[in-house]
Amino acid sequence: MSANVESMFYVGRTAPWHGLGVSVEEALDSKKAIKMAGLDWTVRQEEIMTADFKDISGFKANVRSDNGSILGVVSDRYKVVQNEKAFSFTDSLIGNGVTYETAGSLNDGKRIWLLAKLPEKYTLADEAVEPFLVFSNSHDGTGAIKVAMTPVRVVCQNTLNLALDNAKRIWSTIHMGDMKNKLEDARNTLLMADRYMMALQDRSENLSLIKLTDKKVIQNIEELIKMPDNPTELQKNNVTRMRSDITHRYFEAPDLKVLPKNAWRFINAISDFATHAEPLRKTSNYTENLFAKTIDGHPLIDRAVQMVAA
Structure with a gap:
């Protein structure tokens, strides 16, 4: 056993997202949170062409509005969901005691996220666990819009995101089809979260x-x-x-x-x-x-x- 193994324990323990995003705890809605986190830009789609200026049909480039960087090349069936729109449904959850924690982006804006803390307190095997919801959106064509349940063990900030057969931890949808109705469905994520935490309680007791x-x-x-x-x-x-x-x-x-x-x-x-x-x-x-x-x-x-x- 190496002599420095014990130093791994409890030295500035933080949750995995600390140090990545920007604190947005003072935000009253998702629009304010996005602005505080520097995510208040949009994505536009542009035609793409070959080096000799021939149009490439069937594909478009997703371009970031504030700096002109290309976030990804996508199918022309791909529906852009702007940052503000992707997270606007979280505002309806705030009235139920949900609070915003952090927000940020990965890979220069190709993937953005907003994290909210739920008000409920849970106990797993006699230990306190805090539930969080991570809302994630991608602009490079490689990922879906996702809402993920992320329980965190309070004493040590470990994540307990177990896959359970009898309860969903992740809600997701691809950037195609009727995005308005799909995002409306995401309002049910609080129900998903509660079901997941109850199933996780049962699993912890069985284990x-x-x-x-x-x-x-x-x-x-x-x-x-x-x-x-x-x-x-x-x-x-x-x-x-x-x-x-x-x-x-x-x-x-x-x-x-x-x-x-x-x-x-x-x-x-x-x-x-x-x-x-x-x-x-x-x-x-x-x-x-x-x-x-x-x-x-x-x-x-x-x-x-x-x-x-x-």
């Missing part, structure tokens, strides 16, 4: 009933973080480091070592690793990738749930 021996925990970690066949020395060191990291979190993290040794504690150790562990190589877009997994889900956490619940 708490699954006892795990220390030996089983180690076996599960080794199964999750597999050693490649005929590994290089670098691969062997990397796998060993990740396994040691998760093991240390399960057995030594201050908030986890007080919990019973069960599947729910194991899932929280995996979530802790997925949310806060330093990557083997910290690329320039590491934070953006981590936030994207906050929206879309983390496959490692889902695999861990499937493993212990099997």
